[in-house]
Amino acid sequence: MGPASFNSSDYVVLGMVGLGARSGYEIKQTVELSIRFFWTISPAQVYPSLGKLERAGLLLGRDEPQGNRPRRVYERTPAGTLALRDWLKRAEPMPFELRDIAMVKLFFADALESADARQLLAQIKSRSAERVVTLEAIRPGAEEAARAGSTHPLLTLELGIAFHQAMLEVCRRFERCPSEITART
Amino acid sequence: MGPASFNSSDYVVLGMVGLGARSGYEIKQTVELSIRFFWTISPAQVYPSLGKLERAGLLLGRDEPQGNRPRRVYERTPAGTLALRDWLKRAEPMPFELRDIAMVKLFFADALESADARQLLAQIKSRSAERVVTLEAIRPGAEEAARAGSTHPLLTLELGIAFHQAMLEVCRRFERCPSEITART
DNA sequence: GGTAACATGTAAGCGGTTACATGATTAG
DNA sequence: CTAATCATGTAACCGCTTACATGTTACC
Numbered sequence: 001m002g003p004a005s006f007n008s009s010d011y012v013v014l015g016m017v018g019l020g021a022r023s024g025y026e027i028k029q030t031v032e033l034s035i036r037f038f039w040t041i042s043p044a045q046v047y048p049s050l051g052k053l054e055r056a057g058l059l060l061g062r063d064e065p066q067g068n069r070p071r072r073v074y075e076r077t078p079a080g081t082l083a084l085r086d087w088l089k090r091a092e093p094m095p096f097e098l099r100d101i102a103m104v105k106l107f108f109a110d111a112l113e114s115a116d117a118r119q120l121l122a123q124i125k126s127r128s129a130e131r132v133v134t135l136e137a138i139r140p141g142a143e144e145a146a147r148a149g150s151t152h153p154l155l156t157l158e159l160g161i162a163f164h165q166a167m168l169e170v171c172r173r174f175e176r177c178p179s180e181i182t183a184r185t
Numbered sequence: 186m187g188p189a190s191f192n193s194s195d196y197v198v199l200g201m202v203g204l205g206a207r208s209g210y211e212i213k214q215t216v217e218l219s220i221r222f223f224w225t226i227s228p229a230q231v232y233p234s235l236g237k238l239e240r241a242g243l244l245l246g247r248d249e250p251q252g253n254r255p256r257r258v259y260e261r262t263p264a265g266t267l268a269l270r271d272w273l274k275r276a277e278p279m280p281f282e283l284r285d286i287a288m289v290k291l292f293f294a295d296a297l298e299s300a301d302a303r304q305l306l307a308q309i310k311s312r313s314a315e316r317v318v319t320l321e322a323i324r325p326g327a328e329e330a331a332r333a334g335s336t337h338p339l340l341t342l343e344l345g346i347a348f349h350q351a352m353l354e355v356c357r358r359f360e361r362c363p364s365e366i367t368a369r370t
Numbered sequence: 371g372g373t374a375a376c377a378t379g380t381a382a383g384c385g386g387t388t389a390c391a392t393g394a395t396t397a398g
Numbered sequence: 399c400t401a402a403t404c405a406t407g408t409a410a411c412c413g414c415t416t417a418c419a420t421g422t423t424a425c426c
Contacts, residue, residue: 007413008286015293025377038288042415047379069377069422081296088294089301094287096312096349101193102279103223103344108200109273109337111266116274117337127281151363152294152302159288159355164281166351170343178336192385210405227387232407254394254405 004056009041011087013049014058014080022073024050034153037135037160050074058083102127118175125171128164135161189241194226196272198234199243199265207258209235219338222320222345235259243268287312303360310356313349320346 006014012035013027021030024046031041050072053059058080064073076084102124109117135157142154191199197220198212206215209231216226235257238244243265249258261269287309294302320342327339 008289009413012289015289015296018296023377024379025375035289035292038283038285040282040284040414043378044380044416045414066376067423071377084293085296088290088297088305092286094285094290094308094312096285096287096316097225098223098283099225100223100279100281101277102281103341104193104197104200104220105273105279106344107220107223107338107341108269110335111200111203111270112273120273121340123279127279131281150295153292155306155355155359155363156288156292158359159291159352162351162355163348166347167344170340170347174340174343178340194385208405209407210403225386228406229388229408230386251404252395256405 004052006052006056006083006087008039009045010049010053011084012039012041013046014053014076014084017059017074018076018081018084022075023071025071033138035156037131038156053080121171121175125168125175128167128171131164132161132168135164189237191237191241191268191272193224194230195234195238196269197224197226198231199238199261199269202244202259203261203266203269207260208256210256218323220341222316223341238265306356306360310353310360313352313356316349317346317353320349 012031016027016030019030019034021027024043027046027050028041028043031039050059050061054061054074058077059074060077061072061074063071065071102120106120106124109120112120138157139154139161142157146154197216201212201215204215204219206212209228212231212235213226213228216224235244235246239246239259243262244259245262246257246259248256250256287305291305291309294305297305324339324342324346327342331339
């Protein structure tokens with residue numbers, strides 16, 4: 001076996017442990033509450049990742065059961081912190097790659113009757129509207145963290161809000177007048 | 186063997202054949218020029234898809250070599266058109282799911298020295314800037330198609346441009362003043 | 371006594387990418 | 399002559415999701 005190599009999800013786990021998520025369960029939860037907007041991870045990935053990171057010496061785990069309920073908590077080692085920083089600085093291609101069936105369907109929507117096409121657009125609009133609401137709900141926490149010195153979670157949150165709001169505006173404009181859309185700034 | 190079932194990429198292929206992309210090669214190219222912003226597909230997917238769709242009677246293929254260069258072209262059958270419309274109308278969950286390593290890194294960037302964090306932000310900014318440029322380059326064609334009655338490709342293009350521009354603005358704001366970001370409308 | 375949340379994990383399978391393999395044609 | 403583009407395909411592999419399996423604890 002060569003030196004262990006890690007993928008992005010492994011680094012996400014490593015990063016989340018540093019932010020206070022101690023068990024696999026907490027890591028999954030924290031991801032849902034913070035970066036879900038641009039990254040997800042399932043339990044089936046988290047636990048193998050934790051094992052891998054521990055074997056590599058980037059995490060230190062110990063059993064800390066709650067009563068009879070088994071539980072293993074982790075902390076990041078100095079080597080783990082270095083490895084995370086190293087990854088964050090590492091130059092690697094980071095293309096923006098979205099895979100969105102809804103947009104694909106919208107692209108082909110000229111093949112539909114206009115009522116169906118309008119319905120599709122309405123779905124995409126409400127999806128973004130809902131997303132804005134959930135993201136706004138997270139904001140107070142992120143703002144507090146920002147005041148305490150961690151500004152980047154708020155920044156990524158703002159990015160998410162801004163871009164769903166931008167999509168909302170385009171949808172509204174098109175709903176009002178499908179042809180006017182060409183007359184853009 | 187039960188009835189063939191198709192995934193999203195299969196329907197993308199089916200849709201592109203209807204828009205005039207006749208061979209596997211052309212389909213791949215057309216995807217790059219139109220929906221690449223929210224969907225990609227590789228040759229290793231296109232060719233098996235074409236076979237599957239043909240066996241199911243949704244596409245009709247015939248060999249049309251150019252000289253000695255082998256080439257197989259396809260057209261959509263009426264059944265194929267129905268199947269596409271059916272898929273477009275089908276109610277299915279279409280969550281907005283982005284996977285973006287760059288945003289993940291930005292989220293964790295408080296662990297970096299500020300020079301490195303700023304560099305990361307600059308990368309994300311220029312990535313969106315470049316994307317806006319490439320999308321704007323496609324716009325004239327999409328506008329012409331819109332005038333000819335196909336408005337939805339232009340709509341999805343506008344969505345892409347709008348949301349990268351929104352990201353750009355947030356990045357610029359944060360670059361100017363990282364703390365001011367909380368004082369948003 | 372039941373439901374929700376806590377907690378950890380495995381197995382199978384899907385969808386997709388990368389790398390490879392092959393060869394023809396066109397433009398410089 | 400050589401590089402770019404046209405054109406089609408396969409094999410191996412990776413990352414991730416889904417479904418499953420198991421059991422505990424807290425709350426109503």
